[in-house]
Amino acid sequence: MALDSVDLEVRRGEVLAILGDNGAGKSTLIKCISGVHRLDAGHVEIDGLPIAMHSPAAARGHGIETVYQDLALFDNLDPAGNFYAGRELGTPSWLPLGMRWLRRSDMSAATSALLGRLQVGISDGRTPVGLMSGGQRQGVAVARSAAFATKVVILDEPTAALGLRESRQVLDLILRLRDDNHAIIVISHAMDHVMEIANRAVVMRRGRKVGEERPTRENRQRLVSLIVGGED
């Protein structure tokens, strides 16, 4: 899937939705922003400065965190283990990371504090996430990204696999992240969810950006016709 002259911008304290039919280039676009794909042309800027982006780790280093649709959670680890996977807190700091002693209580404390603040309901912080419900798992994955994203959180179809009540919890969680002054990009098929949480919506079709709207009840029809290409 190729992208052509797509230009978008997201600000702190704002939720930007990316809409589009299957194959419109949404996933390709976020993979470019999260460092999975390299750009043939064009660039990503943060705070007005272009950044080098050649791997997911580099993107994370620049404060861009992505929650993929499959969540990339370790079912056999507890929330703290998942939060800090690959960036564990360890001591002493002069050893290579792999050889450091885990600061387990620090990691657990920080994790439960954040999960508590974001109101992700988890009764026992030592439960492996594989034993949690879909909504709790999504909550852990989103909170993990929020914990480390200093700039941008990208969410790929955060409510696609969830029931009504769990979707509600995740939407609330996204709004809390926004109020925490994160810049958030959400890919979603669910129009109702987009209209509720997004400040702006960018519509993609065949690898191009075909429109940008403030999603409101009034222009819902217009967004839908942009997505399906009814105006051509």
Next chain:
Amino acid sequence: MLIRLGPLLILLAVSGVIALLTPVFLTADNIGNVLSQTAVIAVLAIGQLFVILTRGIDLSVGSTLALSSVVGAMTFSGVGTWWLPVLAMLGVGTLVGSINGVVYVFGRLPHPFIVTLATLSIASGAALGLSGGQPIQGMPKLVQQVGGSRWESLPFSAFLVAATAVIAALMLSRVVWGRWIYAVGGDPEAARRIGIPHRSVLVSVYMFSGLLAGVGALITSGQLDAGSPTFGNLAELDSIAAVVIGGASFLGGRGNVGNALVGALMIGVIRNGMNLLDVQSYEQLIVIGVVIVLAVESDVVRSRLERRLRVLSAAGP
């Protein structure tokens, strides 16, 4: 918690039954025998556990043990010091392990079964070739003591196993590397995406398993004051059985050192008990086989329960 202690409870139950059938079982000397006979399986099982936690398998540990013992014995007959043979044994084990890990990871083989099966054959052939098919007598005093000496009834090898187990358990549960092993076993794709050095982690577990095969060679060679190409024959199967009986999952990411030790002891206790009860050796093989199936079946039931629990908690308030 009960689930975690399951293997230990079964071991205690089995020991209780054997103790009722034959009073000799619980004498200090016999317990020392069990520990001494279990030492090698236990050490190999700890290495095997690290590999199985990453969804792998190491079929080569038995022949690696044989090759290490042969090289150790040849080194000793050549130089006569104690430390060079010891280093040679540990070094050969680590070397074979590194070959397993490097070929598996960088050769992009679909499964470690293949490369470790190959090194099983190669190490065994090398041990036979170097030794001319004969045991090589003579081991340093220190190695003999590690393998054969006792403090009261307790064999020195049991202390070596205990020390190894403590270090291994701390590495798995308290050191970042151990956390990475669980992560790579839990979800290799996520580990890669999230930036865990999954290749180094995989190579390292095979190196560690090889190192512990070297430790196993130390114990066996010390017990018999020799190095031999027949040492460790089929020990890979015992070590795998011990890990599985200890409740580790072949799907990776689940298992711990304590339960792997319990699995090794289970095999040792059942063998010892059946010897005391004059059970034929071919019948012992059958019993061990049945125990393995029962252990894996209980594992299946356990994951069912876990899934049930998950569904229940998802439906809860």
